Amino acid sequence: MMITRILEWFGRLYIFMLLAFLYLPIIIMALMSFNVSPFYQLPFEWTTDWYASLWQNDQLISATWNSLEIAVIATIICVVLGTAASLALFRYEFRGKKLLQALLFPPIAIPWLITGTAMLIFFFGVGIGRGLFAILLGHVALALPYVIVVVSARLQTFAPELEEAARSLGANQWQVTNRVTLPWIMPGVIAGGLFAFAVSFDQFVVSYFLSTPGQTTLPVEIYAAIRKGFTPEINAVSTIIIVVSMALMLLTARFFKFGGEK
């Protein structure tokens, strides 16, 4: 019993150390974004100057708008296309269905470096070129499989008899979808949408290869700034990004359990 207690205590300590490893750099970055010294010198002196100066940085602001715009549009497209595809995969039996489901995994499993450079080559080859439209094309393609997987998982908990029951009561296909199926899978759809937004808003690699100097997103702009040299301004904007993306995921978790229990 002593051994069990000691092991449990040790386990908790271990998790605590892992959490420290995961969060300390982020917390330090956030703290430094409020520090007066631009060279991260201690002692710590509080300031919000770096956040204020973000407002003067037109390049960052326009990149932020681009990121938000693309993320919102990509989310809408992904949710609509993804939900439709999930419903079709759930409702209908046909040959090749397994293949279609398997095709969702390459976009998730292949490193973004490969997908990104491949998109660059292809979009250039067919005349789409680089820029915000190309980035949007890429983001939707990367996020779409996640949406289909998440919505399909939610559909697995849906009893098909409910659709049949609605039909027997005289509802047509559209009414069945609208009033029975969609309300049930709504948590999955919302979670999928939040996922899509996060994938797009945080996406760096693919955006990096598809952006041009004027048409770029926030992470790409930050990468360029980092390579020029560290500044507290990057800390400030990075802190904002990390807070936003973590808040998004907390929201997603509220709608969709990541754990094994459905």
Add this chain to the structure above:
Amino acid sequence: MAAQGAIASHNGLRKALPWLAPAYLWLTVAIFLPLSAMVFFSFMTDLPLSGKPWAFTLGNYAAFFSQSLYLTLLLASLRLGLEVTLWCIIIGYPAAYVLAKVLKGRSREAIFLLVILPFWSNGLVRIFSWAMVLREGGILDTALNAVLPFKINIDLMYSYPAVIIGLVHSYVPYMVLTCYLTLQAIDDSLIEAGRSLGASRLQVLKRVIIPLSMPGLVAGAALIFVPVVGSFMEPRILGGRTGTFYGTVIEDQFVAVFNWPLGAALSFILLAVVLVILAVASPVLKRAN
């Protein structure tokens, strides 16, 4: 019932198509055609669009095999992937075990969420945050010198360990996630059964728990190894001059040297390596289902 099923499958595709087509067309245009185009371009001397003359060639692949630099870098990237994966297992598996088998109830849910939360936040920014901790005069340096009686210089920035630390930080939540899912599916009574038969904790771990959680370990390893082999941003930021890997060379072909066909060939070789790894991992994963 069987006849009905046949009719359903005959009509099924026609009914499903309007719902499926938009999503899959999009994936085709933005993923599958680009991947095919990349293979195609990797056999060309130059891009057909730039107006310059072009021809088919095996030269890009010949370059890979004739210049030991590329092979060396690919091996370096594979080694990086292996090391990062191993560290993620060493750090992540015990954490997943504690989460799945020691913690209970609400605290488990909350801590699990906390562990995987960073994974879904911006990777670039998280890598950047390490720069501040690791550089000379950075937080680690200052903190250690404040505690230790003697003066040491911790300047891990722009070094191989820095790249490892950053990548492990980025990917360890993945390992925790996949291992947690398989570990929490193991019934506690299996562990008790093992011990009632006279096995020690260690024997139960070795002979029951690890074999049963193997699918999670393999899935986590594949999901970490594959992107790490193709990483370029992390080595660039944390590795500096020592951070030249296979991924950074591919990046260079596209954004600095503008030798796209060579870049495509290098990308395709990486893709082949990735596919082989996934193929090796898939039997273990299939067995889990």
Add this chain to the structure above:
Amino acid sequence: MAGVQVSNVSRSFGAHKALDDVSIDFADGGFYALLGPSGSGKTTLLRQIAGFDFPDSGRISIGGESVERVPVEKRRIGMVFQNYALFPNMSVADNVAFGLSVRGEAKAVIATEVQRALDLVQLGKLGARRPHQLSGGQRQRVALARAIVTKPRVLLLDEPLGALDKALRVDMQIELKRIQREIGITTIFVTHDQEEALTMSDRIGILRDGRLVQEGPPEEIYDRPKSEFAATFLGDANIFRGDATGNGIRLPDGTAIAADVGDRLAAGAKASCAVRPERIRIAADPGVLDAANANELRGQVSKRIFAGNNSTYFVERAGQTLKVIVQNTGMDRLAEGQDVVLRWSPESTVLIAAG
């Protein structure tokens, strides 16, 4: 083989007393059932004996050796779990071999012993199968073979038949009993099924709210329950409450009920009498009932449930519903609403101190 002694064992989880000063002696080679409703502490007690959990106070010994601080893997017990807990990553033979293998036995010895154990549970040919390829009853047998192959000192069974359907359950009860006799191992069996406890065990311990309510052979507990709870939990009983008279009780309406069984209580104390439904005779005409059955009540049949070989009558009497079970002899069926006389003997009546 060895007996198990549990002495004054208590165990609390927070404010909840899962076991409260429980003492029970499991003799060598016996077949014991621990019976109780869920939350009664029966599984907690079994886990204390197994060594998955340790008592806050009290002693547990196996074969005379004190084990309350010995971890489970060193106790040399065999356990069968409710869901069988077969290792899904191993074949049937590897499952059975596990205990011998972690002990470091030679391969040849393991092979022989495993085969012998599988033969004993009549699964000699299925060693190469995986657990998921087996039926529920077969898994049960594998779990049993795995638990006994290491020649443990005690066999512990945690509701092992709970997951089986009725017919298979009865088969397994017989089978389990046969194997237990064959190897003569001390067996402790947790169940909430009173029928299972009655048919299988040499002795039964009834638990309630962490306390041992009564312990003894099945017949004794059935015929001489020491509490209303024991009377109603093991089998069915009609309970009458009143004041002790010296040889029975007096009901509030003045009716006397004589009881020859149970404690002698001081006159005037609060007491109850328990009577099994099948011990009561029922008739419309008192003349056909044996006058030697001294206890007599009158009532009205409110309901009759026909169950093939027997019928149950519910009889209303002074605001109480009494239950009477009668073998179907094909004669004297009573109708609902009919006035009836009930008679039973004092030897069938158990006097119980009010708890």
